[in-house]
Amino acid sequence: MIIDSLHNPLVLWGLAVILTCIIAAAFLETIYPGILPKPLIGALSDVINIYLNLRHPIKSTNGKTDLPTCPYRWPNGQGDIGKFLEGIENSVVWEKTHGSVYRIWSGFNSEVVLTRPSQLQTVFQDSDRHVKALNNNSGWLMGQLLGNCVGLISPPSWQKVRAITEVPFRHQTAMAKIEDIQQYTRKHLDDLHQTSDLSRGLIHPAKDLKTLPFWIVAFFFYGPLPLNMIDELKRLAPLREELMKHVIQGGIARFDFSQYLPTQANRALQEFKERWQQFNREAVNYARRNGQKASKDAAIVQMFEKVEQGELSEDQLLQTLDEALYANLDVTTGGLSWNLVFLAAYPECQERLREEVQSATGDDSAMENYLRAQSTYLQACILESSRLKPLAAFSVPQSAPTARVVDGFLIPANTNFVVDTYALNIRDKYWGPDNDTYRPERFLGRKNVDLRYLFWRFGFGPRQCMGKYVADAIIRVTLAYLVQNYNLSLLGDQDWVRDRDCWITHPDFQIRCEKRS
Structure with a gap:
């Protein structure tokens, strides 16, 4: 019937x-x-959840057990807010609920979460052949903003774009500019005495230091800029931050059809892309007009020449510049700012670091050699801070070209994986018994190869973040300068509040930063 x-x-x-x-x-x-009403959303989510699990089955090797999976929730699944803004809390909840390997949904995309070193070794042994998820599995708006940047594209285009855009970020280049980074750092701290609470012996580790890495990276790309172009970079920053908030919120901006809607996000996107293109074209023309030395110092000139020769698209270059300057501004700020907090909370570590820095202050070359070194207590402090405060709770999704067996589950080829950085960096038994304790000594005498699959910071293999050398140089120079010239301490028994609106983990409180006599 x-x-x-x-x-x-x-x-x-x-x-x-x-x-x-x-x-x-x-x-x-x-x-x-x-x-x-919530019941209607729940019903819709349940229907989509059933479809997604049928469409993307993942079972144990004997075919009897389904991979534990977080229930889909319209419209983002566990993506965007769930992974980024609430990722620290969800890391604990999801692992406790589903076990050490499980699946989440980023929009309609399947992502398998890894939490153990043995799992990472199985999956990432051929990381050079992995494919990054389209638009980071964050949808249309993310694609328009960063979908063609070097950090989110895959071979074969990735190799070509990376080779062209990584030049100012190579180890040798970054280390050669230590003196420039020192000058920017001194000027920034001097300016803070005039414009912030540093004059009263207080510093906000994230907000007060946020623009320092920004201007250093801008110098690496563009060389010295005139005031009008510096002002335009400043004016673009809040517009770019607004766009990233729309991306992280997900919702309508995930879907391709949203490009036809008169949304605030679309208006901001159009304005940013037009002004960003104009700024970079003007930067190239400025460097060319100011002679051979200016053109040589400005990496942007050589990069635009590659665009003119057809070796990469202008969109790929502009989005990569955006990634390095604006997107990674939050990344480097997060990596830098928590170091101040830990040194303030552990005065004995701060004093040990100060003694090490002071022992290298004989002359300029001695300090520069010290700042380039990998085996210092300074570098151990940086690594321990990044272990305890990973920049994001979950890594960028990427897929392996062949099927993998992970803890008894057969994961099909081309399935996206993400790493739970808090499970790996903190909760894993390797870091016990003092997993939650700040103890930089644990990194002394260890080589990077010894920590592979045990510690997530810049990723694995050739797809590691191309800005890692510059980021480390900025953090080393800033910390060395601070402990030489200031005493850091907490303001009593304060909570370590983080900025809930930022997709990268930033401290959102002040600490004491008092000038040393």
């Missing part, structure tokens, strides 16, 4: 109307979150 009724045009028309209403209501929720 039911089958017969489906042949009735009125019944089919009614079902089509109902389905259309459900789809319309679903997308209305993406535009105005919270407008639909």
Whole structure:
């Protein structure tokens, strides 16, 4: 009888109307979150969850057990807010609920979460052949903003774009500019005495130091800039931050059709892309107009020449520059700022670091050699801070070209994996028994190869972050300067609050930073 009724045009028309209403209501929720009652959202999510699990089955090697999976929730799944803004809390909850290997949904995309070194060794042994998830599995707006940047594209285009854009970030180049980084650091701290609470012996580790890595990286790309172009970089920053907030919120911006809607995100995107293109073209022309030395110092000139020769697209270059300057501004700030907090909280470590720095202050060359060294207590402090405060709770998704067996589950080829950095860096038994304790000594005498698969910071293999050498140089120079010239301490028994609106983990409180006599 039911089958017969489906042949009735009125019944089919009614079902089509109902389905259309459900789809319309679903997308209305993406535009105005919270407008639909929770039971309706729950029902819609349950239907999509059933479909996704049938569409993307992952089972044990004997075929009897499904991979534990977080239930899908419209419209983002566990992506965006769940992974980024609430990732630290969800890291604990999801592992406790689902075990050491499980699956989440980023939008409609399947992502298998890894939490143990043995799992990473199985999956990442051929990381040079991995493919990054399209648009980071964050949808249309992310693709328009960073989908073609070097950090999110895959071979074969990745090798070509990386070779062209990594030149100012290579180890030799970064280390050769230690003196420039020192000058920027001294000037920044001097300026803070005039513009911030540093004059009262207080510093906000994230907000007060945020622009320091920004201007250093800008110098690496563009060389010295005139005031009007410096002002334009400043004016672009809040517009770019607004766009990233739209990306992290997910919702309607995930879907391709949102490009046709008159949304605030689309207006901001169009304005940013136009002004960003204009700025970089003007930067190239400025360097060329100011002679051979300016052109040589500005890496942007050589990069644009490659665009003109057709070796990469202008969009790839502009998005890579955006990634390095604006997207990674939060990344480097996070990596730098927590170091101040830990040194303030552990005065004995701060004093040991100060003694080491002072022992290298005989002359400029001695200090520069010290700042280039990998085996110092300074570098151990940086590594321990990044272990305890990973920049993001979950890594960028990427897929392996062949199937993998992970803890008894057969993961099909081309399935995306993400690493739970808090599970790996802190909760894993390797770091016991004092997993949660700041103890830089644990890194002394260890080589990077010894920590592979045990510690997540810049990734693995050739796909590691190309800005890692510059980031480390900035952090080393800043910390050395601070402990030489200031005493850091906490303001009593304060909570270590983080910035809940930032997709990277930043401290959101002040500490004492008092000038040494």
